[in-house]
Amino acid sequence: MPRFETYHHIVVGAGAAGCVVAARLAEQGRRVLLLEAGPSDRSPLFSAPGASAFAAAARRFNWGYETEPQAELGGRRLYMSQGRVVGGGGSINGMVYTRGFPHDYDAWRDAGCDGWGYSDLLRYFRSSENNERGASEWHGDRGPLKVSKGRSSLPICQRILEAARQAGFVEVDDFARPDVVDGFGYYDFTIGEGRRMSSAAAFLRGSGARPLLLKQAEVTRIVLQDHRAVGVAFRHQGQEQIAHAEGEVILCAGAINTPRLLMLSGVGSADDLRGLGLPVRLDQPHVGRNLQNHLAYKLAFTTHAPITGYRYLHPVRGALEAARYLVGRRGFLAEGSSPVGGFFRSDDSLAHADMQLFAPPVLVGMLGSGLRALLPTEHGFSWFVNQGQPASRGFVTLRSADPSEAPVIEPRYLSEPSDLEALARGVERMREVAAQPALAKVISRELRPGPENASPAEVKAHIRRFASNHFHPVGTCRLGPAAAESVVDLQLRVHGLAGLRIADASVMPGLVNGNINAPAMMIAEKAAAMISAAG
Numbered sequence: 001m002p003r004f005e006t007y008h009h010i011v012v013g014a015g016a017a018g019c020v021v022a023a024r025l026a027e028q029g030r031r032v033l034l035l036e037a038g039p040s041d042r043s044p045l046f047s048a049p050g051a052s053a054f055a056a057a058a059r060r061f062n063w064g065y066e067t068e069p070q071a072e073l074g075g076r077r078l079y080m081s082q083g084r085v086v087g088g089g090g091s092i093n094g095m096v097y098t099r100g101f102p103h104d105y106d107a108w109r110d111a112g113c114d115g116w117g118y119s120d121l122l123r124y125f126r127s128s129e130n131n132e133r134g135a136s137e138w139h140g141d142r143g144p145l146k147v148s149k150g151r152s153s154l155p156i157c158q159r160i161l162e163a164a165r166q167a168g169f170v171e172v173d174d175f176a177r178p179d180v181v182d183g184f185g186y187y188d189f190t191i192g193e194g195r196r197m198s199s200a201a202a203f204l205r206g207s208g209a210r211p212l213l214l215k216q217a218e219v220t221r222i223v224l225q226d227h228r229a230v231g232v233a234f235r236h237q238g239q240e241q242i243a244h245a246e247g248e249v250i251l252c253a254g255a256i257n258t259p260r261l262l263m264l265s266g267v268g269s270a271d272d273l274r275g276l277g278l279p280v281r282l283d284q285p286h287v288g289r290n291l292q293n294h295l296a297y298k299l300a301f302t303t304h305a306p307i308t309g310y311r312y313l314h315p316v317r318g319a320l321e322a323a324r325y326l327v328g329r330r331g332f333l334a335e336g337s338s339p340v341g342g343f344f345r346s347d348d349s350l351a352h353a354d355m356q357l358f359a360p361p362v363l364v365g366m367l368g369s370g371l372r373a374l375l376p377t378e379h380g381f382s383w384f385v386n387q388g389q390p391a392s393r394g395f396v397t398l399r400s401a402d403p404s405e406a407p408v409i410e411p412r413y414l415s416e417p418s419d420l421e422a423l424a425r426g427v428e429r430m431r432e433v434a435a436q437p438a439l440a441k442v443i444s445r446e447l448r449p450g451p452e453n454a455s456p457a458e459v460k461a462h463i464r465r466f467a468s469n470h471f472h473p474v475g476t477c478r479l480g481p482a483a484a485e486s487v488v489d490l491q492l493r494v495h496g497l498a499g500l501r502i503a504d505a506s507v508m509p510g511l512v513n514g515n516i517n518a519p520a521m522m523i524a525e526k527a528a529a530m531i532s533a534a535g
Contacts, residue, residue, distance in 0.1 A: 008245070012251050013258075014034050014036035015254060016505075016524075022211040036213065039215055041085050074464055095337070096517075124522045138176040153331075223242060254504050255474050256409060295470070299430060303381065304379070304444045310380070341357045344357065357384070357430060362376045478506075503527035
């Protein structure tokens with residue numbers, strides 16, 4: 001097997017986290033190799049925000065994973081989008097920039113993860129940001145990541161916010177404020193000057209020292225010697241190669257592929273590894289466990305007024321919008337796919353919001369069903385109701401010892417009955433918003449779960465039949481002070497191994513109520529700072 005060069009650090013995965021940690025280490029003059037299994041993101045499909053749905057649906061830029069049949073969802077397999085392209089999920093996601101709430105992170109700290117509370121982490125969020133709002137207690141304005149406030153010229157967006165006010169919710173100007181409980185407004189987006197701002201675009205394309213990025217290089221295992229990571233084996237241009245690290249190997253492959261790589265390298269449950277014929281390098285039964293993800297249910301409403309994004313499918317109007325974007329990076333194609341949304345409680349007795357709403361101003365299909373199914377056929381809008389903090393836990397494991405075979409992904413959605421109860425209440429609350437005058441006067445019909453007097457049992461049955469992933473998996477290499485209950489320590493070093501850290505969403509002990517792109521970049525910022533401090 002040919003030997004590649006030797007580097008200070010090898011970062012596996014050029015996604016949301018990997019681009020950040022690799023760039024930050026390279027800025028310090030360290031030789032960093034950044035390996036990405038997918039191709040380049042240099043395409044208008046990625047740069048134009050309005051094309052986000054098509055970027056996510058393009059299978060060549062996606063691992064194309066599916067879950068195991070879900071017992072509580074009628075035995076359905078759910079599509080699990082995971083970016084396989086430079087920029088990772090940040091190159092194909094909806095670009096919504098939310099962080100979760102202070103209590104999400106304080107729960108990590110209170111569970112023994114000292115240094116991982118909200119007050120500890122805020123500076124790492126701020127250090128990445130170049131927010132158009134300017135610098136404040138909550139935002140930064142000197143980081144490479146351009147963040148802009150959502151906007152839309154479509155009347156349906158203002159009607160949604162007006163209906164939320166009529167239902168008793170407040171309008172929120174900034175979801176990064178720690179005092180938000182129930183509220184709706186315009187999201188922030190990782191968009192700068194009309195272009196998608198993935199971590200690749202933000203961290204890999206500026207001036208100064210940069211890591212060596214090797215594309216279409218799929219890592220197959222970590223090279224271990226005497227309980228130390230010394231490099232990685234990978235496939236590139238049809239050849240098996242090895243790259244060596246003098247310092248550390250840093251896994252940033254995400255909550256599905258990071259535990260997969262550990263297990264392929266002999267790090268995982270000893271019984272499971274032996275059952276697949278793999279050598280056991282470290283018996284660590286928590287690898288792949290604690291999988292959490294947001295389950296989403298889509299509400300859909302048609303409108304008799306031409307106030308939604310369907311107007312842009314008209315050939316003339318669509319051509320004009322394309323011209324506006326090409327000439328000045330303006331218009332619908334420069335905007336995020338879900339300009340408005342918010343957070344709310346499924347039950348008023350709760351102290352914190354446990355639900356999130358995404359409100360695309362069009363009728364949209366589900367990812368995994370093909371490009372054509374994503375396009376609307378009439379005027380309308382969609383609401384994705386996310387259960388922000390599910391109690392159900394699942395796992396990721398290997399299907400075989402073959403690195404080319406997809407892993408077993410078993411989220412065990414709704415295995416905790418409280419999850420179904422909460423999501424059903426959240427759906428009902430959003431149907432109450434849709435019934436307010438601002439929306440009722442323009443809605444023609446509700447497509448699901450209809451009719452208007454659907455019983456709670458009917459709503460739950462529809463959730464079981466139609467709920468889907470929202471592609472925010474976390475937790476499979478959880479953070480914690482002790483190896484008996486976690487995979488990495490509080491410095492993100494893998495328990496029991498030297499020279500190996502994990503810096504991605506897999507280390508999150510608990511799922512935050514919000515999108516995970518920003519938390520993944522925060523984790524990478526903190527990881528880079530800790531590696532630098534270690535020398």
